[in-house]
Amino acid sequence: MAESSPPTLSARSRLWAMLTNALCLLCLLLQLPPLLAMGIGIATLLVMMLSWRQRMPALLRVLLALAMLAAVFMLMGRHFGRDTGCALLAAMLAIKPAETHSLRDARSLVGFSLFAPFAAFLLDQGPLSMALGLLGTVAGLLTLAQLADNEADAANKPQLTNLSMRQRLLAIGRLVLIGLPLMLSAFWFFPRFASPLWGVPERALARLGLSDEMSPGGWLDLMSDDSPALRVQFFGAVPAPAQRYWRGPVLWDFDGRSWTRPRWTQALPAAATSPGSVHWDYQIEMEPTERRQLVALDLPDAAPAGSTLGRDHGLYAAQPLTSLTRWRMQSSPPRTFEPELPPSWRRRALALPDGFNPRTHALARQWRAELGDDDDAIVKRALEMITGSFAYTLTTPLPGRHAVDEFLFDQKQGYCEHFSSAFVVLMRAAGIPARVVTGYAGGYRNPFGDYWIVRQQDAHAWAEVWLPQRGWVRVDPTAAVAPERIYDTLDDRADVAAGGLGGIPRMGDVGDWLRRGWNDLVLGFDASRQQRMLTGLGLPRLHGRSLALLFAVLALAALGGMAFWLARGERERDPLLRAWHRMNARYARLGLAREPHEPALAWAERIGKARPAEAKLVALLSQRFSELRYAAEVGDRSALIADLHRHRPRNHGEQS
Template sequence: MSALPTIPRISLTWLLVAQALVILPLLAHLPLWILALWLGCAGWRVQIFRMRAAFPTAWAKGGLMIAAGLGVYFSRGSLVGLDAGVVLLVAAFLLKLLEMRSRRDALVLIFLGFFVVVTGYLFDDSILVALFSLLPVTALLAALIGLQQSAIAQRPWPTARLAGSLVLQAVPLMVLLFIFFPRFGPLWSLPGPNDKGVTGLADSMAPADIADLSRSGALAFRAQFEGEVPARSELYWRALTLERFDGRRWSQSSLAQSPQTAQWQAAGESLRYSVVMQPSGQPWLFSLDVARTSLDSTRLMADFRLQRNRPVDRSLLYGVESWPQAVREPQLDAARRAVTLQLPADGDPRTREWAAQLKREHPHSEQLVQALLRHFNQQPFSYTLRPPRLGRDSIDGFLFDTRSGFCAHYAGAMTFVLRAAGIPARVVAGYQGGEFNPAGNYLQVRQFDAHAWVEYWRPQIGWTRVDPTFQVAPERIEQGLEQALSDEQSFLEDSPFSPLRYRQFAWLNQLRLGWDNLNYGWQRWVLGYQGTQQLELLQRWFGQLDGRLLALVLVGGGGLLLGALALWLFKPWQRERDPQQRLFRQFARLLARQGVHWQAGEGARAYAARAAGLLPAQAAAIEAFADLYEARRYAGEAIADAQLWRQLRLLRRALPWRLRVADKRTQ
């Protein structure tokens, strides 16, 4: 290693800056005491540099380490797992700065810094975070450069500029690697970050949950159709079915978990589209009925939801083909029938009575459903996100007293009535609609598009979708939540700065849609660029693909890029402009190979004479070139360079291959 063991000032400066930049985007995912630890360590370190404080003693270091470990344990509840691991890593990154004395310590710190940047990506991989992370990476590289600089260098900026230019020059090569480097599946499974903050549908639903979702403008997924986008009122994105009712909440039945194949027959036209899903922390995917996907480890369950074998904990791209007119489960087996007729043993007596009365009036299920929808439409029901509180018999309270609520209330009440009247029915939870982004020709579906609707079953016809909310607030289905709530002013009332609230300003809306389009591209082409996506792209470019071709492209492309960079860096055309000088240099190189080295200041004539003396066999060829060269250069005779080069070639042929005159002379 180098002679100077201490850490140069520039390196320390950039390490401190890098530490701040590395930690900044992670702060939201770290406990608060990390912030205090960071400020304390950085302050202490600066004081050490100013000779106003000593390095921590072994006791102090041990104490700090134990304190950090305890801190992690108490704030994360464990010392293992990704969340605790990240906090530990960051704590180590901070404490290492304090005890850093030698260059080796600084190197460890810099590498730790790169790791912390990588773990930051696991929590947030948006385009802004990715761009921002170039700053800490550049600062870490600047610190690495600072370690190599001699102590004379004092100004920190040139070091950072050099680091920045290194990063910029590395970008083309990185893009090449990114596109062509083969992607593998996970080698072993690792715990993902616990996304407690992720909003989205859960596997059980009380009406208030949907109301919570309706207050969030967060993105749920984006969908891009091949061909026409279906009418908005057809866009019912199924996530899961809720078949169990306990008097208060609707939840997934145990039957939904059993691996049965869905019974259905494709009919009519199919729709093809791709979905880029945001991390949801749940295993189900969103699709229109009835869906089939090429995504591996995903299957269509018996209740027609798409289910993956593990939760979606990072954004996921999948292609789907859907048959909206398919006949679903024309025969209902006994178990499914029992589940879709299940009701609590007691409660809501008025509803049960009313259902029995409807059943008597309308013996056919079709008629009964129509009567029910008419009831919602004609009675004074209202659509609101701020419904009054309901008592113990919530369905009774909603249907006969308050008569105001939103989709979850309507879907729940209708399913209850249908079941009470002996018609198999269930609540379907998912999203409805979506906003079309003309900039990227795709739909963006947000959490406030969360919706619940009803499916009821008839013999031979199978499951039919029916949406009671449409009877109360058709604008919710046809235009969206914002229009449905235009009187109430409750749309996104908790987020006054959400750009979604200001869609009436055209330029702002343009900006918002453009930005979303950029993010969509980012997700599809960068974050989603994994195994199948890469394979598809490369096969489109190269047709049949094998490992040899891939290696060839990587090595060849890398060589080309590096060569171009070398040309740009060294600018060889500026070095030797004079063609005759080049000739002479070539001449000297030929003779040097024979052990006759040109000495600085030696004239062409003297050098040739010396060489001829040492290489008598080739004297003629040497003299011939020297004569020609002199005549061209000094006497100004019109001799073409080509002639000189020819003479040089003759000389090369005359010379033996590496005769070691110099060695003979010394022996």
């Protein structure tokens, strides 16, 4: 006997499968580098078009796969991490439509496509990723329903097909509601861990943000990125713009071109400070950076829980910031900051490489000879020189060997990277201990939610000089040239640009407020929030095994409910069967329910004996049901379903 051929994949089913693939892939592409994402997107469209009517040649598929692999490793680097793995998944999904020619292939394409939203969540857990992931999942379920219809059509089972889009969406909505208890149990009661569950914690592609190094031109990408770096909520007084400096890495070592932070400074005790009379109490919500560096309003009083305070008052988290984190901090502008500088640290704060910037050294020696031991006067002289003849710009040529000389005596224009580096070199050449401090400056208030946003483009570098009796003192040469770059907030500039229409709600502010709400409700649900929720429910403080046991009990209950409702749905998926069961329920209220083992005609005969007036009608309905349901007889299903819905047992008066 010849084997039956597999069902043919219809054009409609193929289109559904490819649209699902594209939608799921979009969720992942948005998290990859733009150039790579654009290349994979174009390749996906080409593959879909070339393979729509006929199979792509095997050689062409192999060459395309090799080209995609080469592009991924060329743009992502050879280091394997989450980014590289996700990019490889996207590349493979772009080629997968070339193999979609049967129902089995289409189901395989949908199944593999659903990996893309989950991979995207490894890189970003924002509301956009969640929305696209949900759309991709819904599209996948709709496609599977379409493929089932395709198969039913091929098997001549029209009673299972031709559902409207509304009916399909309602069916999928019921499936989502059935799984909702399990999802909420996992979110609320699954034990929270401090580190990620996946096995590749490091990203192949570093996020933009502050680093331990400052090199010429290295900040241009950072200063053109308007994505939020942190959000701040103040409890009480808000610092004035001139005090809104967010301290990050402190750079000590200079090799003539780049500044770097010594790693061991974070392991040493914090230098002594004398806080001023002003205190700021605030909470920082930091976006993930994959690094341990925190920022704080200059100058943090102490390290919050889960972090340490380095010798130069840089803050470092105990674990890399792989997800959104919140930190409650207090800061004060110091009266004195390390007023006694040990000789070893003084030597480090004066160190300069030999053979670099001779004109800067000559100018520093000249000032020292003219002004004597007055370090304050030298600092003032340097600021006066910068204020009088320098300009702020992001368009600067790459420096040569004597970068500071070129900036101070030739170009006389640049941005904070140039100003801070040149100022510190000039101070060290004059015998004044100095260092570069990097972080952020400014920020603006979002009126929706009353919090402050500091963006990556607010990245800034300034100088600290050590002066007798005072210790380290902040000096910002960039602010001396372009105070609007530091002290004007984006909020102020937006009001001016709007010509007095600054009260009109900005969509960007609304979007960030919604993102912050998402962060608070979803991404910020950590172990401490989980314990507070359990306490509010009247449960004792649970840890480890107790919490896992609670989750297991709730998960088993949710799975049991899912099994019951799914089984019930399978039994009553047929509209005819649902109508039959509803008629049975009406007779059950009269004590005449059908027994599970009782055939339809036998049940009708029993009803006829108890209620003779209904015997003929119930027998006729039962006969029609049996023929259509079990004997595959041809009949009007819709008419029978309507008759079953209309039939009602008569009351006692009508029986008599």
